[in-house]
Amino acid sequence: MIQIEQLTKRYGAFTAVDEITFTARPGRVTGFLGPNGAGKSTAMRMMVGLTTPTSGTATVLGRPYRALPTPSRHVGVMLDATAQHAGRTGRETLLLAAIMAGMSRGQVDHALERVGLTAREADRRVGNYSLGMRQRLGLAGALIGNPQVLVLDEPANGLDPAGIRWMRGLLRDFAADGGTVLLSSHLLHEVEQIAQDLVMIGRGRIVAHGTKEELLSGTGTVVDSPDRGRLGTLLDAAGWKPQARPEGGFVAEASAEDIARQALSEQLLITELRTAGGGGLEEMFLQLTADDAREGVTGHERSAA
Ligand SMILES: Nc1ncnc2c1ncn2[C@@H]1O[C@H](COP(=O)(O)OP(=O)(O)OP(=O)(O)O)[C@@H](O)[C@H]1O
Ligand SMILES: [Mg+2]
Structure with missing residues (x-):
């Protein structure tokens, strides 16, 4: 369970996340959907203690992330798959994650198998991985502590269609076993296929949220x-x-x-x-994207003037 209440982040006069409130429930995949720059990553960083909120609260399993003992045993996090240490092999990366989570070495092979990375791939340096391989490795790292909650920022980014189908199955199974999954995306159709609940954010504010059926019908x-x-x-x-x-x-x-x-x-x-x-949701989403694009142009003109 992830509970977000009135969560807000301001950078100077700019509000990146504006009083968002929602709950990601156990047994469900919750899609966090919004156009580029909507505030998804900022909100997720606040959920896992990497960015301090200006106001409001985020709790995971009833506590702030930072108050969880050995957080990776409870919450698997993947925020930026491209940020992994390029010089380490995939296996070394996971071994470190396993040690930090207090898990046995045996978990590394199990996690590799779960995300479909071969032993040969695991022994290559991460710097030489494709984006899809990095996403798989990131997911393996998130899963290694056997958590009940997953927080994943754009996990499908860089995956090929087979990879997306595979990930959908993995996350559905994780939720079916009682886990909580929160994943972000800027693609409506991708989220529609994976998530049961949807939270749509635009310019820092929640513009729609509910079950997929409610929102699409x-x-x-x-x-x-x-x-x-x-x-x-x-x-x-x-x-x-x-x-x-x-x-x-x-x-x-x-x-x-x-x-x-x-x-x-x-x-x-x-x-x-x-x-x-589903036209309503799609139109709302396109409208959000269009508004943001227009605003970007205006901002550019202003700064050029
Ligand atoms: N450290 C920071 N300082 C100033 N502004 C920031 C900072 N971090 C994020 N922002 C701004 O907050 C807004 C939301 O950014 P965020 O990365 O959360 O969006 P996003 O929804 O994850 O977008 P994307 O789909 O492109 O990943 C953007 O306008 C961004 O420029
Ligand atoms: Mg982002």
Whole structure:
């Protein structure tokens, strides 16, 4: 269990993480989703005691990370797989991690096997590893203390499709055995495939969170017509609160059948009609990304002026 309450990090006047509150529960994989620069890594660093919060709290298994005895026996952490010591071999890296966790040497082979690194690969220097191999090694290091909680920052980054499928299985099994997994990603579809719960963050703030089903099963219906003006009036008159979509048409709060019947009775041609489904979440995410991109451009112009 990871409990985050009102967690905030400011760097001078800039707020990187803004009063976020959520819980990652045991037995579930929680996806921490947000565009680049949203504050995911900063929040995760605060969870594992590497960055001091400006305010708010983060506890793992009921205690602040720093108060856990032998933390790696409770929480497996992988924040930046590229930051591993380049001169050591994979095996040496894991051996050190095992010693620090107070685990036996035998755990090293077990961990290597669990992440699919061969003995030959384990004896190569980490500096010569591909990004995917580093991710596997990082995951092995996180698992070595046999923890109940995993905190993983962009673990799928650099993995090929087979690697992503493998990792999904590993994390699902870990959660199915009662473990808590929190993983970040800037890719909605990647998180959708792995996580059961989602927390979406944009510019330091949580913009949506809940189970994947709750978030993806948007209640609205997408509808479009060549005569958008009449369609909007019809939906509005029926009290279905039409929202114009950037790509055209509307999302309305009514079933597809109710909308179809109303349009038929008013002889209005409908060219698109479907349940909004996951579109709501995807659109929210794209909107976040677009807003941030625009803001980046403005900031650039300002500093150049
Ligand atoms: N030490 C720091 N000093 C100043 N600003 C920082 C510092 N660390 C992070 N930031 C800023 O905080 C914001 C959030 O950064 P963070 O790395 O947490 O984002 P992220 O969601 O992990 O992004 P990405 O998907 O690119 O990894 C960014 O604007 C970043 O520049
Ligand atoms: Mg990050």
